[in-house]
Amino acid sequence: MASRIQNQIEEFLKGFHDLIPQNLIQIFDSHELELLISGLPTIDIDDLKENTEYNQYTENSEIIKWFWEILEDMD
Numbered sequence: 001m002a003s004r005i006q007n008q009i010e011e012f013l014k015g016f017h018d019l020i021p022q023n024l025i026q027i028f029d030s031h032e033l034e035l036l037i038s039g040l041p042t043i044d045i046d047d048l049k050e051n052t053e054y055n056q057y058t059e060n061s062e063i064i065k066w067f068w069e070i071l072e073d074m075d
């Protein structure tokens with residue numbers, strides 16, 4: 001299968017390495033690279049709340065309270 005899409009893989013890597021040079025990315029293994037690109041598989045809502053900076057709102061604004069309620073209800 002890889003040989004069938006070799007051209008696409010090479011073009012993707014050219015574009016990827018234009019953004020992030022190979023010498024900077026090669027220090028990461030595949031799991032570390034996935035974490036850098038995608039982040040953690042679960043979202044810690046409490047951590048997100050603690051580290052949120054509000055602009056023109058406060059944590060006590062009604063819309064902000066609704067936002068956190070909706071996020072907490074999601075799985």
